[in-house]
Amino acid sequence: MSGPTTSSQRVRSAQRPSARRQKRETREEKSVRANAAAARLAQLYPEVECPLIHRNTFELLIAVILSAQCTDAAVNKATPALFRRFPDPISLSWASTVEIEPLIRTLGLYRAKAKSLQRCAQQLVEEFNGEVPATMEQLTRLAGVGRKTANVILGHAFDIPGIAVDTHCKRLSRRLGLTRQLDPTKIEQDLSRILPASEWTGFSHRLIIHGRQVCFARKPACEKCALGELCPSNTVRNGKK
Numbered sequence: 001m002s003g004p005t006t007s008s009q010r011v012r013s014a015q016r017p018s019a020r021r022q023k024r025e026t027r028e029e030k031s032v033r034a035n036a037a038a039a040r041l042a043q044l045y046p047e048v049e050c051p052l053i054h055r056n057t058f059e060l061l062i063a064v065i066l067s068a069q070c071t072d073a074a075v076n077k078a079t080p081a082l083f084r085r086f087p088d089p090i091s092l093s094w095a096s097t098v099e100i101e102p103l104i105r106t107l108g109l110y111r112a113k114a115k116s117l118q119r120c121a122q123q124l125v126e127e128f129n130g131e132v133p134a135t136m137e138q139l140t141r142l143a144g145v146g147r148k149t150a151n152v153i154l155g156h157a158f159d160i161p162g163i164a165v166d167t168h169c170k171r172l173s174r175r176l177g178l179t180r181q182l183d184p185t186k187i188e189q190d191l192s193r194i195l196p197a198s199e200w201t202g203f204s205h206r207l208i209i210h211g212r213q214v215c216f217a218r219k220p221a222c223e224k225c226a227l228g229e230l231c232p233s234n235t236v237r238n239g240k241k
């Protein structure tokens with residue numbers, strides 16, 4: 001007579017792609033696989049430091065707003081001069097967009113971003129006493145801040161679990177079969193149901209790193225991917241290479 005299923009049996013079962021394809025994966029099985037993927041990613045990328053250079057939460061907020069649709073490296077080049085000129089919410093709230101724009105001209109969408117920075121700084125001063133708020137509801141009221149940005153701030157500045165769904169997190173979550181959704185908020189909900197809160201910040205950031213280094217958008221490097229056994233989209237195992 002077979003006894004209760006152990007967690008290692010569940011992981012092994014979760015790794016069997018043929019078994020997964022034969023019947024729809026249950027949420028528990030998906031959760032076991034997601035946690036196994038989270039553990040492997042944590043071994044691969046133990047540190048999840050924010051790549052955006054900042055000295056305080058205000059600078060982190062501004063840097064994350066600026067990082068929309070451009071690289072972290074480009075943001076890190078622009079922010080030292082920006083923060084020298086406008087070191088706090090008050091100075092930035094007094095600035096005109098004409099003063100801000102030249103400092104961020106190298107970044108995409110710099111005109112719209114200059115407006116967002118100015119408005120965001122004004123909101124920080126007027127509504128939050130010059131402090132960056134620490135809740136999703138308050139953060140997403142700020143100009144230029146959506147759920148992804150808010151989750152980065154919550155995770156890195158306040159140690160509050162959050163799943164930051166950017167283009168990499170979205171692509172990898174779908175390839176790993178952890179969600180079928182396209183909408184970032186729904187992806188966030190799906191991942192939050194199958195992973196404990198303690199994994200949220202780390203898992204989403206590690207998916208971003210893995211997406212940049214291995215699971216590329218156009219041609220994922222499945223042959224050297226540490227998640228291969230757990231991934232239904234593995235092109236090597238699926239005979240696409």
Ligand code: SF4
Pocket residue numbers: 172175176214215216220221222225226227228231232233234235
């Ligand atoms: S096995 Fe391939 S598709 Fe799956 S996560 Fe790894 S690189 Fe991406």
